[in-house]
Amino acid sequence: MRTAILVDGGYYRKRAFSALGDLSPKERADELYSYCKRHLTEKKNASVKFEHELYRIFYYDCPPSAKKVYHPLTKRTVDLGKSDLYTWTKEFFEELSKKRKVALRLGILSDALAHYNLKPDSVKKLINKTIAVDDLKDSDFFLSIDQKGVDMKIGLDIASLSYKKQVDQIVLIAGDSDFVPASKLARREGIDFILDPLGANIKGDLSLHIDGLRTCAKAYLPVEKS
Template sequence: MMKTAILVDGGFYRRRAQIRLGDKTAAERAKELTDYCYRHLKEKYDDSKHDLYRIFYYDCPPMNKKVFHPLTKKTIDFSKSELNVWMNEFLTELKKKRKFALRLGKLADAQAHYALRYDVLKKLCNGNKSIDDLEETDFQINVDQKGVDMKIGLDIASMAYKKQVDQIVLISGDSDFVSAAKLARREGIDFVLDPLGAPIKEDLFEHIDGLRTCDSAYK
């Protein structure tokens, strides 16, 4: 019996799931994530049986800050936003799930600001859009996460050194995990990456033991 830990980069998962599977209620998205993680326990290539150690979910609580919008000249109160309500409900639903462990970082909301979306900026520079044509939805809120990547790396290292698991499945599209993955592999851990169908850099293949996405909707 192979003991498996599943680590989920929450921000990455939520974005990919929304794009590929559409909007869902907090309860529906929490169940969707749980069901998806359990699919990783069914080995695709051999008859190995997997026992779930724990599902670690990494994310940040929603922002409660008020941020000025440069186009509408209004201050947006994120504590009253639909996203804030949804995110709090989503995290609550995950806390109720069996063998789920939440690892929450913080948002650097002191630096939160609105900025033009990249595709809109390109249109402005190319002359395909003018400043007078700008709309509220052409802007997106920019706020960085703090502590999430560090928590992922520390948990990988801890499980590897303590021999708590035989396999780690990381659901992420980030390359910042490479050092932790190399450490885990040196300790004999089978390290599998699930980028949910997103492309990864070619040189990442040498630092993982396998690449697997469990739902064709992501491909």
């Protein structure tokens, strides 16, 4: 069975940081590559397992922004091109590009309207008067930049892989339901479609549009209460 693994990069990086902590670009790239390859081993039972052939790992993300953005709290302009995140992301993409059978599919950031927003929790605290405006800190803000083209590239690749019969199975590492139309198409074409939400909860009706749900590392799974 030939398997293609598609990774929503923005979603993966958030989940990996939460579950596994902060890693260097090379360590994160190695971790992602190793994790994806776990999907190639399918266990039927304790004594029987199948090894799938890797067609390719497709990684979808956007290059980091180098825009200068005004911060309303500090009243200073932040040069994103000189940030640690910019440097880390560029090095991470470079490390991924060195991996065998890994294809980077990069969209674009709509950074013309990039701006800093208050986090929802901070807004609630202000409204409830738990904190005052003078109590706000830099950590109460987040940078808002929209991605363009990533979801479209994922959908187009799923359609292309399915119509051309290039693979027998598609594993999608993602967390939202935007892929449902593409997954329906893939299944109609006879593709085994597996979703890996990296341990996150998904909407109940999504099970109608996939052939399986699988997360390959315990670190991503919720801790069971004793």
